[in-house]
Amino acid sequence: MTHEPFTRRLFLERSLALASLAATVPCFIERSAMGMLGNPLLSSNPGVPDERILVVIQLGGGNDGLNTVIPYGADEYYRARPQLGVRGPGAAPQNGQQAALELANAQGIGLHPNLTGLRELYDRGALSVVQGVGYPNPNRSHFTSMDIWQTGRLDAKGSGWIGRYFDNTCNGTPIPEGAVAIGRAAPLAMQGDIQKPIAFENPSLFRWMGEDLHGAMKDPYDAINRAGAVGGAAPGSQREFLMRTALDAQIASERIRAAVARDPLVQYPQSGLARQLQTIGAMIRAEMPTRVYYASMGGFDTHAGQAGPHANLMRQLGDAVLAFQRDLEAQRNDARVATMVFSEFGRRVRQNASGGTDHGTAAPVFLVGPALRGGVVGNHPSLTDLDQGDLKYGIDFRSVYAALLEDWMKAPSEKILRGKFAKPVLFEGSAAKTGA
Amino acid sequence: MSNPLQPLAKKDFDYGAAQHLLNRAGFGGTPAQVQALVEMGLDDAVDYLVDFEGAKADAGDAAEFRSDIVRSETPAERETLRRARAAGDEETILRLQRERQARERSDREQLGLMQRWWLARMISTGRPLEEKLTLFWHGHFATGYRTIENSWHMLRQNAFLRANAAGNFADLVRGIIRDPAMLKYLDNDENRRRSPNENLARELMELFTLGEGNGYGERDIKEGARALTGFTFRDNDFVFNRDEHDPTPKTILGRTGAFGGDEFVSILLEQPVASRFIASKLYRHFVNDAPTPPKDAGDAVDRLAREFRSKRYEIRPVLRMLFRSRHFYAAENRLSVVKSPVQLMVQAIRSLGTPVREMGALVQAGDLMGQQLFQPPSVKGWDGGRSWINTATMFVRQNIVVYLVTGRRPAAFDWSPSELSYDTSPLLAHIRSGAGSVDPHEAVRALATFALGGPPAPERLAELDDFLGGLGGTVTEDRVKAMLCLIGAMPEYQLC
Numbered sequence: 001m002t003h004e005p006f007t008r009r010l011f012l013e014r015s016l017a018l019a020s021l022a023a024t025v026p027c028f029i030e031r032s033a034m035g036m037l038g039n040p041l042l043s044s045n046p047g048v049p050d051e052r053i054l055v056v057i058q059l060g061g062g063n064d065g066l067n068t069v070i071p072y073g074a075d076e077y078y079r080a081r082p083q084l085g086v087r088g089p090g091a092a093p094q095n096g097q098q099a100a101l102e103l104a105n106a107q108g109i110g111l112h113p114n115l116t117g118l119r120e121l122y123d124r125g126a127l128s129v130v131q132g133v134g135y136p137n138p139n140r141s142h143f144t145s146m147d148i149w150q151t152g153r154l155d156a157k158g159s160g161w162i163g164r165y166f167d168n169t170c171n172g173t174p175i176p177e178g179a180v181a182i183g184r185a186a187p188l189a190m191q192g193d194i195q196k197p198i199a200f201e202n203p204s205l206f207r208w209m210g211e212d213l214h215g216a217m218k219d220p221y222d223a224i225n226r227a228g229a230v231g232g233a234a235p236g237s238q239r240e241f242l243m244r245t246a247l248d249a250q251i252a253s254e255r256i257r258a259a260v261a262r263d264p265l266v267q268y269p270q271s272g273l274a275r276q277l278q279t280i281g282a283m284i285r286a287e288m289p290t291r292v293y294y295a296s297m298g299g300f301d302t303h304a305g306q307a308g309p310h311a312n313l314m315r316q317l318g319d320a321v322l323a324f325q326r327d328l329e330a331q332r333n334d335a336r337v338a339t340m341v342f343s344e345f346g347r348r349v350r351q352n353a354s355g356g357t358d359h360g361t362a363a364p365v366f367l368v369g370p371a372l373r374g375g376v377v378g379n380h381p382s383l384t385d386l387d388q389g390d391l392k393y394g395i396d397f398r399s400v401y402a403a404l405l406e407d408w409m410k411a412p413s414e415k416i417l418r419g420k421f422a423k424p425v426l427f428e429g430s431a432a433k434t435g436a
Numbered sequence: 437m438s439n440p441l442q443p444l445a446k447k448d449f450d451y452g453a454a455q456h457l458l459n460r461a462g463f464g465g466t467p468a469q470v471q472a473l474v475e476m477g478l479d480d481a482v483d484y485l486v487d488f489e490g491a492k493a494d495a496g497d498a499a500e501f502r503s504d505i506v507r508s509e510t511p512a513e514r515e516t517l518r519r520a521r522a523a524g525d526e527e528t529i530l531r532l533q534r535e536r537q538a539r540e541r542s543d544r545e546q547l548g549l550m551q552r553w554w555l556a557r558m559i560s561t562g563r564p565l566e567e568k569l570t571l572f573w574h575g576h577f578a579t580g581y582r583t584i585e586n587s588w589h590m591l592r593q594n595a596f597l598r599a600n601a602a603g604n605f606a607d608l609v610r611g612i613i614r615d616p617a618m619l620k621y622l623d624n625d626e627n628r629r630r631s632p633n634e635n636l637a638r639e640l641m642e643l644f645t646l647g648e649g650n651g652y653g654e655r656d657i658k659e660g661a662r663a664l665t666g667f668t669f670r671d672n673d674f675v676f677n678r679d680e681h682d683p684t685p686k687t688i689l690g691r692t693g694a695f696g697g698d699e700f701v702s703i704l705l706e707q708p709v710a711s712r713f714i715a716s717k718l719y720r721h722f723v724n725d726a727p728t729p730p731k732d733a734g735d736a737v738d739r740l741a742r743e744f745r746s747k748r749y750e751i752r753p754v755l756r757m758l759f760r761s762r763h764f765y766a767a768e769n770r771l772s773v774v775k776s777p778v779q780l781m782v783q784a785i786r787s788l789g790t791p792v793r794e795m796g797a798l799v800q801a802g803d804l805m806g807q808q809l810f811q812p813p814s815v816k817g818w819d820g821g822r823s824w825i826n827t828a829t830m831f832v833r834q835n836i837v838v839y840l841v842t843g844r845r846p847a848a849f850d851w852s853p854s855e856l857s858y859d860t861s862p863l864l865a866h867i868r869s870g871a872g873s874v875d876p877h878e879a880v881r882a883l884a885t886f887a888l889g890g891p892p893a894p895e896r897l898a899e900l901d902d903f904l905g906g907l908g909g910t911v912t913e914d915r916v917k918a919m920l921c922l923i924g925a926m927p928e929y930q931l932c
Contacts, residue, residue, distance in 0.1 A: 147582070157583075157814055159814075174826070193819075196829075197828070198826075200828070206828075208834050208925060209839075209844060210835075210838045213918065217903075217918060217921065217922065220899045220903045220922055221925055227895060231895060231928075233893075236728060238726050238772055238774065239927070241822055241825070242774075242825060242928060243927045245927070248827050249828075249830040249831060252827045253831070353526040353530055358530075
């Protein structure tokens with residue numbers, strides 16, 4: 001029996017050579033060329049890639065928008081929330097609760113006192129607060145509403161909106177590691193018909209477990225999975241497809257694990273979200289081909305005793321996002337990353353009898369990054385003109401998606417969202433075009 | 437031109453052919469089970485699998501599932517809620533809401549138990565084709581729990597699909613437009629005379645009978661939707677609501693009459709394209725799901741479609757014809773289907789004889805590989821074929837085999853370690869058979885050939901030979917397990 005005596009080194013060399021032949025290159029060139037037209041902030045650093053990246057942070061359970069962006073100028077807010085209402089900026093602490101951070105005095109809105117991280121970004125013009133985001137006939141089921149947000153469709157059916165972004169921009173060829181979710185399972189939002197996301201909770205475990213069984217397992221496994229097409233597997237055949245995907249998986253695993261093995265350039269706080277963003281930061285720094293990352297945090301379904309737990313969540317969110325942004329700045333990658341923070345719905349205006357709030361409707365969406373225009377977008381929903389005790393939305397969430405797709409990712413939003421949505425002006429330099 | 441569906445020559449029904457049949461018409465089997473099929477001969481083996489009523493089904497503990505978790509509010513509850521709202525009694529409103537949420541939680545828990553139950557049934561049933569077809573129809577008449585949020589309705593639909601799995605396709609279609617889960621999933625409970633909802637009518641044509649764009653138009657959908665008005669359900673049962681049914685004439689695919697749902701279905705099934713659509717879907721599931729099918733695939737599908745029509749949509753004759761055909765056993769149709777996640781796991785357990793280990797872990801692995809029972813991604817069902825495979829699912833697929841063989845827990849997925857010991861003696865007996873003493877090279881070849889369902893590439897054999905040689909060359913139980921982990925990590929292991 002003759003066969004080539006493979007060594008680990010040979011595998012590595014071979015995998016790098018093959019990685020550079022990935023079929024995705026033309027797509028990248030095309031899109032980064034498009035990207036350069038749009039944003040003067042980009043392509044100013046020689047050697048830094050221009051591909052734009054979107055990071056999505058999902059707040060699961062329905063984040064209380066009214067205690068995130070505080071309408072301190074409205075008396076109705078305090079009447080509806082006698083215990084839960086957060087005092088306006090400058091007020092003395094009450095029951096350990098600090099006063100809100102100023103956001104826009106003229107509009108009487110502030111930020112939750114624990115969102116100091118977001119406030120710092122706001123001051124630097126790197127945070128846009130989009131107010132009153134929702135959709136018609138709001139659904140108050142966690143699952144359905146989350147599916148509506150993730151599919152970008154009011155019937156909550158079909159593929160995910162990010163998946164369709166990939167499907168519509170890459171001519172039938174999925175990008176390996178194009179969509180990465182940090183978590184056990186990939187969200188529906190990233191599932192396309194062509195593009196499929198990678199999901200892992202801990203990148204060091206995104207690999208074959210069999211090699212832990214015995215030292216002798218590793219080499220034959222590598223030989224099998226890095227050999228590419230063997231045994232006369234014809235091009236285009238099932239076997240050839242599988243052998244190629246197995247090799248891609250080895251390369252992805254290797255790249256991801258190498259990327260996150262490095263120490264970050266900044267210190268991240270200790271929280272689940274911070275760990276996820278640290279992983280994402282490391283992957284961006286390693287110049288992974290990933291275009292969209294997905295992180296998530298839960299615990300926002302605050303039906304009872306909300307004040308303390310929600311304050312903790314706000315602290316974790318603000319601090320993690322700030323650390324992430326500092327990391328990107330230290331990497332000099334901040335200009336090519338935009339981050340969106342959303343939740344499936346906000347909560348009712350009136351607090352309930354258990355010191356909590358029940359499922360509601362419209363809520364703010366945060367967008368982070370130096371490419372954003374910054375500031376407050378849209379009006380705070382009225383606290384008097386309610387729909388069955390819930391806020392009426394002012395901006396359709398699909399309009400926010402449309403702006404991200406068109407003005408950030410340079411993708412055709414109408415096709416992806418299956419409809420035309422008036423885009424809010426979110427990004428620097430996008431105003432002139434939207435005015436037309 | 438020769439007929440690809442001509443029966444295979446009896447002498448060609450060898451061990452490999454029998455294993456191929458058992459993998460496709462079921463979820464594979466042990467070496468001894470494959471041998472038993474060989475000894476039956478082609479016709480009896482096919483009949484044994486297709487006429488499965490004689491075999492024992494393992495019904496598991498389905499009887500323990502509850503039908504009353506999800507229910508409409510009682511008049512008393514409605515009255516309490518009305519009064520609480522009027523009085524601004526937040527506490528009572530909250531209590532009622534909590535009770536409803538608790539019911540929803542129990543229902544989701546029941547769905548989780550059902551997922552385990554069905555997977556267990558596939559692992560233990562004596563009628564593998566019955567379960568394989570039930571899963572096929574679940575993907576065809578796809579209905580998702582998350583939309584309907586009623587586990588009992590999903591269970592009822594599952595029982596309906598199973599009862600008709602190898603029966604008559606027309607019965608399946610007529611039953612599905614009366615199935616509460618489907619009626620809810622495709623909004624036909626909202627399909628009223630004065631405000632028709634086209635969802636079910638559209639999918640009935642596009643996905644269930646004719647195929648997208650196959651000779652119908654938007655107008656046929658609108659008219660078909662009117663034929664389906666009033667098809668709804670109350671609690672757990674189908675109801676025909678005469679008041680909501682539109683009795684006026686409709687024109688569907690050129691035929692005019694005061695059609696109802698059954699007439700609509702009949703018109704659809706009279707279209708020759710319907711038999712071809714369903715035959716090609718069966719073909720892709722049972723014969724070959726490569727993007728480029730073999731040259732004579734079109735001819736084979738045409739002949740299956742003709743058989744379907746001449747037997748008035750009876751499913752068994754079509755399957756029998758297929759499973760006996762030369763085409764089914766042709767080299768290009770062996771190992772040409774990508775295993776679904778369910779097939780991957782159930783076949784590993786049934787053929788290699790591994791312990792089942794934690795059923796919850798298997799359900800979770802199925803989810804990570806893209807197949808959650810009772811939860812297809814959309815009304816299109818699972819795309820199948822290559823869509824199962826990507827860089828992320830590849831690791832899960834390789835790791836679930838490690839888990840089944842060794843019980844070692846891939847920590848990323850919280851699968852609990854399993855101490856159940858795996859008795860490899862049937863496999864050892866198989867790979868030792870023929871020769872008195874064990875030749876390591878022959879043993880490796882026999883093991884890989886059996887586990888892969890066909891002869892391995894020389895490169896693969898060389899790797900396994902080297903692996904075994906590096907450990908001293910003797911075939912032991914532990915080394916067989918280690919080699920099974922390596923074989924399970926071979927890209928071609930994903931095919932059956």
